[in-house]
Amino acid sequence: MEAFALGSNLKERPVIHVTAALLIHNGKVFAAKRSSGRHLAGYWEFPGGKIEANETASECLERELAEELNLSTEIGSFFMKTTHDYGDKKVVLHVYQIASFMGELQLVDHDEYRWLSLTDCTPLKWAPADIPIVNRLATIL
Numbered sequence: 001m002e003a004f005a006l007g008s009n010l011k012e013r014p015v016i017h018v019t020a021a022l023l024i025h026n027g028k029v030f031a032a033k034r035s036s037g038r039h040l041a042g043y044w045e046f047p048g049g050k051i052e053a054n055e056t057a058s059e060c061l062e063r064e065l066a067e068e069l070n071l072s073t074e075i076g077s078f079f080m081k082t083t084h085d086y087g088d089k090k091v092v093l094h095v096y097q098i099a100s101f102m103g104e105l106q107l108v109d110h111d112e113y114r115w116l117s118l119t120d121c122t123p124l125k126w127a128p129a130d131i132p133i134v135n136r137l138a139t140i141l
């Protein structure tokens with residue numbers, strides 16, 4: 001038992017750097033529900049994705065929002081960084097506000113999306129890494 005505990009403490013877990021976007025329109029923030037078959041299926045999150053090699057966080061977000069939502073965006077200011085240990089991997093979320101966006105929104109990777117007021121955020125089942133972000137939304141909504 002002790003040996004197992006020691007072994008699992010020593011196990012290396014990948015650290016994944018991921019971007020997440022705060023798209024705000026008319027005082028509401030955009031969130032989407034992760035589709036089935038993916039990590040955290042059914043949980044709500046902010047759109048974004050893994051930062052690829054030789055890509056900045058802003059470049060990643062611009063690419064992901066075009067791929068996932070069909071939107072052209074201008075990335076705004078850095079909002080916060082959060083880290084969550086999911087057990088099999090650690091996710092570091094780099095969160096940015098979106099300065100402007102255009103295009104006809106289309107869902108590619110998600111099951112559902114909503115524009116949320118602060119009170120709409122409370123009952124949703126958020127990806128655990130996103131909870132500190134939701135808790136700080138009052139500073140910008």
Ligand SMILES: Nc1nc2c([nH]c(=O)n2[C@@H]2O[C@H](COP(=O)(O)OP(=O)(O)OP(=O)(O)O)[C@@H](O)[C@H]2O)c(=O)[nH]1
Nearest residue numbers: 018019020039040045046047048049050091127129130
């Ligand atoms: N995009 C995004 N990912 C998040 C958030 N919160 C959070 O824990 N994650 C986790 O970050 C990881 C990477 O996200 P992702 O799956 O969207 O990235 P991706 O599209 O580049 O990769 P994929 O093609 O392998 O799915 C997943 O394990 C996801 O569950 C969030 O707010 N937005």
